[in-house]
Amino acid sequence: MKRYAGVIIDQAHPSIDKIYHYSIPEDIANKIDIGFRVLVPFGPYNNRVEGYVVQFDDTTEVPIDKIKPIYKLIDTSPVLLSKHIPMIDWMVDNYHCMKIEAIRCFVPPGVRSNVGRKYKKIVCLKTKDNIDERIANIKKRSTYMAAILEYLKDIEQADMEKIASVTSAPPSSFKNLEKRGWISIEEKEVYRETWPVNTSDNIEVPSLTDEQQHAVTKILDKLNRQEATTFLLHGITGSGKTEVYLRIVAETLNKGKQAIVLVPEISLTPQTVKRFKNRFGDKVAILHSRLSEGERYDEWRKIRNGEAKIVVGARSAIFAPFSNLGVIIIDEAHEDSYKSDLRPKYHALEIAEKRCQLEGATLVLGSATPSLEQYNRALNGEFELIELNHRVEGGSLPHVEIVDMRYELLRGNRSMLSASLYNGLKSVLDRGEQAMLLLNRRGYANFISCRECGWVAQCKRCAVSLTYHADKKRLKCHYCGDQYPYPKRCPKCNSRFIKKFGVGTQRLETELSKYFPHANIIRMDMDTTSKKNAHQNILSSFGKGEYDILLGTQMIAKGLDFPNVTLVGVVAADASLNLPEYRSPERTFQLITQVAGRAGRGSKIGKVIVQTYTPDHYAIKYAAKHDYRAFYNYEIGVRRRFDYPPFVHIIKILSTGVNEDALINTVEDLERWLKKKISENLLLKKGLIHIGAYPAPISKIKDRYRWQILIKIENEESFLYAYHGLIDTMLKCYNISDENISIDFNPTSLL
Ligand code: ADP
Ligand code: ZN
Numbered sequence: 001m002k003r004y005a006g007v008i009i010d011q012a013h014p015s016i017d018k019i020y021h022y023s024i025p026e027d028i029a030n031k032i033d034i035g036f037r038v039l040v041p042f043g044p045y046n047n048r049v050e051g052y053v054v055q056f057d058d059t060t061e062v063p064i065d066k067i068k069p070i071y072k073l074i075d076t077s078p079v080l081l082s083k084h085i086p087m088i089d090w091m092v093d094n095y096h097c098m099k100i101e102a103i104r105c106f107v108p109p110g111v112r113s114n115v116g117r118k119y120k121k122i123v124c125l126k127t128k129d130n131i132d133e134r135i136a137n138i139k140k141r142s143t144y145m146a147a148i149l150e151y152l153k154d155i156e157q158a159d160m161e162k163i164a165s166v167t168s169a170p171p172s173s174f175k176n177l178e179k180r181g182w183i184s185i186e187e188k189e190v191y192r193e194t195w196p197v198n199t200s201d202n203i204e205v206p207s208l209t210d211e212q213q214h215a216v217t218k219i220l221d222k223l224n225r226q227e228a229t230t231f232l233l234h235g236i237t238g239s240g241k242t243e244v245y246l247r248i249v250a251e252t253l254n255k256g257k258q259a260i261v262l263v264p265e266i267s268l269t270p271q272t273v274k275r276f277k278n279r280f281g282d283k284v285a286i287l288h289s290r291l292s293e294g295e296r297y298d299e300w301r302k303i304r305n306g307e308a309k310i311v312v313g314a315r316s317a318i319f320a321p322f323s324n325l326g327v328i329i330i331d332e333a334h335e336d337s338y339k340s341d342l343r344p345k346y347h348a349l350e351i352a353e354k355r356c357q358l359e360g361a362t363l364v365l366g367s368a369t370p371s372l373e374q375y376n377r378a379l380n381g382e383f384e385l386i387e388l389n390h391r392v393e394g395g396s397l398p399h400v401e402i403v404d405m406r407y408e409l410l411r412g413n414r415s416m417l418s419a420s421l422y423n424g425l426k427s428v429l430d431r432g433e434q435a436m437l438l439l440n441r442r443g444y445a446n447f448i449s450c451r452e453c454g455w456v457a458q459c460k461r462c463a464v465s466l467t468y469h470a471d472k473k474r475l476k477c478h479y480c481g482d483q484y485p486y487p488k489r490c491p492k493c494n495s496r497f498i499k500k501f502g503v504g505t506q507r508l509e510t511e512l513s514k515y516f517p518h519a520n521i522i523r524m525d526m527d528t529t530s531k532k533n534a535h536q537n538i539l540s541s542f543g544k545g546e547y548d549i550l551l552g553t554q555m556i557a558k559g560l561d562f563p564n565v566t567l568v569g570v571v572a573a574d575a576s577l578n579l580p581e582y583r584s585p586e587r588t589f590q591l592i593t594q595v596a597g598r599a600g601r602g603s604k605i606g607k608v609i610v611q612t613y614t615p616d617h618y619a620i621k622y623a624a625k626h627d628y629r630a631f632y633n634y635e636i637g638v639r640r641r642f643d644y645p646p647f648v649h650i651i652k653i654l655s656t657g658v659n660e661d662a663l664i665n666t667v668e669d670l671e672r673w674l675k676k677k678i679s680e681n682l683l684l685k686k687g688l689i690h691i692g693a694y695p696a697p698i699s700k701i702k703d704r705y706r707w708q709i710l711i712k713i714e715n716e717e718s719f720l721y722a723y724h725g726l727i728d729t730m731l732k733c734y735n736i737s738d739e740n741i742s743i744d745f746n747p748t749s750l751l
């Protein structure tokens with residue numbers, strides 16, 4: 001019997017983030033279920049607040065006279081699925097978040113803000129009897145009324161707005177016809193449009209290559225047996241991974257199940273979305289954060305009521321409310337954007353793994369450049385590894401030329417374009433083909449490098465490059481906190497030509513138009529893509545050949561398939577190499593491999609030119625050879641030597657405060673406390689590699705100072721204890737408010 005409903009109040013505050021018991025009035029007793037939103041009295045003044053029913057109990061510790069009744073159910077059906085309650089508990093445990101924060105992940109904002117449904121007026125022709133005669137008669141009185149009937153004559157019903165725009169008929173004409181009983185006007189709910197309707201493209205289904213077929217067979221075998229298996233589909237760029245996804249999804253639907261497909265960012269991968277829309281039409285819902293509340297709400301309801309069987313979306317689509325999930329596919333699975341940087345700091349891959357486990361679904365991680373951790377898990381047998389080593393239709397990977405920018409400088413070329421890249425662009429333009437240029441600007445101005453020998457200032461203890469701090473004119477390591485003076489001369493070659501880097505896409509565009517005044521150049525970066533659909537517009541006009549050169553930041557690196565692109569240039573490969581992060585080489589390798597994969601996808605042979613001051617760096621060399629395995633082998637050695645993931649876990653405790661001294665005191669206090677607790681516990685002591693408190697690399701954001709404690713722990717057991725036992729105790733003991741602390745496990749960035 002449902003005696004008491006356990007309700008989580010929809011207010012994000014730690015002190016009330018627990019289950020409250022309410023009694024269930026008779027009039028809703030046979031309707032109420034887990035997942036319903038309810039209106040309940042709360043607090044001493046019985047304020048009316050919203051909450052979620054998460055369980056039912058027969059007994060309660062609350063004195064019977066204190067139990068209040070639920071006022072009412074808010075919706076006609078539950079917004080949460082009961083099978084997702086364990087997922088919510090798991091998130092609370094693993095992300096140290098509040099229950100309500102986890103719940104809100106499953107509920108689109110439009111539900112909570114009651115954004116409402118959209119209606120349209122639909123006009124129906126009531127009878128076709130003598131229609132031509134009637135039209136002729138009415139035409140003498142009103143041409144508008146005649147036009148409306150004419151419009152409806154064959155199709156019988158249509159959207160009133162559409163008819164009005166074609167015929168220019170005013171509302172009164174419609175009303176008149178309705179009065180005469182010739183037409184009826186009905187309000188009908190419509191979904192807001194989230195994707196331009198366009199299914200005219202190639203919808204032919206190609207027959208699979210042997211490699212693709214092998215992959216599909218292996219995955220479907222597990223899918224049919226409902227064993228929660230994770231596959232790592234490692235396929236080179238252009239090997240046809242998307243076609244593999246499409247087949248798996250088709251089969252999932254045949255089995256009466258549903259599929260979630262994640263892409264890093266919808267606006268950057270319009271072609272992938274389009275291929276799903278083309279193949280599956282209205283069965284595809286699209287979910288991402290750029291949609292309006294109303295649009296998201298509509299897509300969510302299509303999923304909830306079973307009209308949509310597939311979701312293609314960004315990170316947050318992992319919470320799609322499917323009740324019979326068959327498969328989750330995560331494309332470009334190495335991407336950092338799958339990890340949320342807002343609370344709860346979930347990682348979509350972790351949620352996916354857990355969901356698949358709980359719901360007996362199959363997980364497919366696809367990438368041309370899996371993360372070190374992912375490939376490591378595959379080699380350890382935790383994931384099943386499937387490799388696609390060939391491009392479809394025997395196309396070959398483009399030749400990559402590494403250009404040593406130090407020689408360019410010696411030869412007196414101070415522009416951003418090497419002679420090679422200039423000549424390459426020139427001949428592409430002469431042949432009427434297209435080129436893409438990548439300039440990775442992120443964190444650009446921060447590193448120091450010798451323009452003559454390519455030396456980059458690095459920390460002696462941590463194998464990461466140092467960051468220049470303009471305020472103190474010193475170089476700092478963000479892992480161990482060591483500081484170094486700004487070098488007057490290069491310690492390697494004694495040159496005085498030491499530079500801070502600072503160039504951007506805008507300057508590149510200016511240079512290009514100077515060298516190639518007749519070329520049509522389009523730029524894609526943060527500045528040019530702030531408007532809605534800007535990404536799609538830029539990419540589609542480039543795809544149509546309206547431009548010769550597309551230049552941009554890492555936005556242009558992913559998933560694009562333009563057959564006429566025969567040249568790809570990486571303008572400054574070092575930019576991402578010298579961020580103060582242990583993942584820099586990995587990110588650089590991924591970026592070069594990905595962007596190189598954009599060249600030569602059609603029948604013409606492609607070429608890639610990589611400009612760098614450090615041509616001997618292993619990340620650049622192996623990317624140029626398209627050799628993932630060699631890169632992996634090298635990099636995994638570095639990780640082991642310097643104690644980085646996957647060999648250790650990192651726990652980052654970031655504290656912020658407006659008063660710097662007070663913040664430092666708190667953080668140092670916390671550090672002492674943690675050190676003491678660790679020294680008292682054998683398990684923690686055994687696993688601890690390092691603990692230290694440092695100012696965060698970005699030392700102040702919005703007037704709040706930032707410090708962080710980094711803990712490195714090896715050994716899974718020690719880590720789990722630290723992450724749950726230790727950190728939970730810390731949060732309780734210190735009573736720290738949420739706004740001044742955040743805890744992150746294996747953060748994608750230490751900035
Ligand atoms: P990836 O995602 O691995 O980079 P895609 O799935 O984008 O590769 O495939 C590259 C190109 O090859 C696309 O244009 C796609 O339509 C085409 N393609 C994929 N599989 C086949 C196939 N079996 N036969 C013919 N063309 C294919
Ligand atoms: Zn030097």
Ligand code: ZN
Pocket residue numbers: 459460461462463477478479480481482
């Ligand atoms: Zn260091």
